[in-house]
Structure formats: C-alpha cells, structure tokens
Amino acid sequence: MLVVGGFKTAALFGGSIIVIMVILVLGGVGTHPILSTSPVTSNTRVAAGGNGAFWDTFSPQSIKIKTGDSVTWYNPSVVAEPHTATFVFNDKTMTAVDTPFVLLNSTKFIPLPHASNSEPNVIPGKNGMNTVIVSNGRAFNPTVIDSIGGVKTAPPNADFTLVSSEQYINSGLLVPKTAEKAYPGSSGTFTMTFNKAGTYYYLCLLHPWMTGNVVVN
Numbered sequence: 001m002l003v004v005g006g007f008k009t010a011a012l013f014g015g016s017i018i019v020i021m022v023i024l025v026l027g028g029v030g031t032h033p034i035l036s037t038s039p040v041t042s043n044t045r046v047a048a049g050g051n052g053a054f055w056d057t058f059s060p061q062s063i064k065i066k067t068g069d070s071v072t073w074y075n076p077s078v079v080a081e082p083h084t085a086t087f088v089f090n091d092k093t094m095t096a097v098d099t100p101f102v103l104l105n106s107t108k109f110i111p112l113p114h115a116s117n118s119e120p121n122v123i124p125g126k127n128g129m130n131t132v133i134v135s136n137g138r139a140f141n142p143t144v145i146d147s148i149g150g151v152k153t154a155p156p157n158a159d160f161t162l163v164s165s166e167q168y169i170n171s172g173l174l175v176p177k178t179a180e181k182a183y184p185g186s187s188g189t190f191t192m193t194f195n196k197a198g199t200y201y202y203l204c205l206l207h208p209w210m211t212g213n214v215v216v217n
C-alpha cells in the first residue's frame, strides 16, 4: 500500500543546522563522526546526511521503535547533497544510481537548457542499437517491489507501510527544501510504518557506505 503523505517543511531544522555548524567549526571539519551503535529511542526522525563531517551519515544511525510506529527520514544538509533511505531485503533487487539501457541509435537527445554543457553517455552498439547510461528511476523515485516482483512508484514525499516480504523499498532522492528545484521529483521526507517486529537495515544508494537500521519490537 502506498500513501502519499503531506510534505513536512524542512525549515524547522534551520535552528539545529546553525547549532551543528557551530559545533563543526569548533570541533574541526573533516574528521568522521563516531556514531553510537546503540539504538536511539527518543525520536522517530532520522537525518539522512548532515553538515561537515556528518555529510554521509544517518543520524541516529540506529533507531528503536515499537510495532506500528513510523519513522520519517529528512535531509538537513545545507550543501544540498542528496541521499536515499533504501531497504534492499532481496540482494537481487540491489540497484545503482546510473544504469545502462539499450535504445535505437536513431534516438536524438536534446539537453535542457539547450546550450548546457551536457550530453548523454552513449556507447555505440550493433544492429541499430546503442547503449546509453541514464539515471535510474528505481533509485531516484520512491519505489516498492513487493514479494512477487510487482513494482510500484509513488510521488515525492511518500508514506509507506511495510506489509511483509517486500523485496525493495526506496525513499527516492531526499534533499533539503532549498534544493528541490535542482533535483526535480525529489522528496523532502520519506515515512515508513513498521507493523512487524524485527531489525531492518538500509543504506543510501548514492553513498552505499552510509547505512542505518530500525529496530522494531
């Protein structure tokens, strides 16, 4: 079941961003933060990325909730680095940000804006077909693959309830509100409701070393 939730503004994080920036300036930028591995139980919001040394971390990295609770991911980054919160329950559904597709070699690509310094990454092929590397909608958009391989996508700011035996659940690109125009189709938040006890691991598809987990009991 996919339900599109209301967008929750990222503006309320402005205050904490300033506090974090002050801490980073005082503490020195560049050292990687040491994250607690004990689950945090005091909130149900997870920052996907942050500022300075926290740019590629989920915080809290581990969160403990009760069955039926929801967790919301958001991106408080001032540098507008996008992230995803992606649950790969079946290894075969692991995917990449950019992926190859084949298409007729007569296909023309027109950049937007027309004069921009960009062109598609096209690799000439045989039999009238070329290969083109494009950004992957299964990584960029809220997407669910159910137990029998059915694929559902949702509009930005998706609100998803974990039913059971899903193979893949992805938030799509999470960006701060200030960066939504730069990333068309991106989300400010992603919310997931957990109705079954267990430990659920997830990662960011753009920075696969960026991981977190939700402990539901």
Ligand SMILES: [Cu+2]
Pocket (backbone or CB within 6 Å): 049, 056, 082, 083, 084, 204, 205, 206, 207, 210
């Ligand atoms: Cu990331």
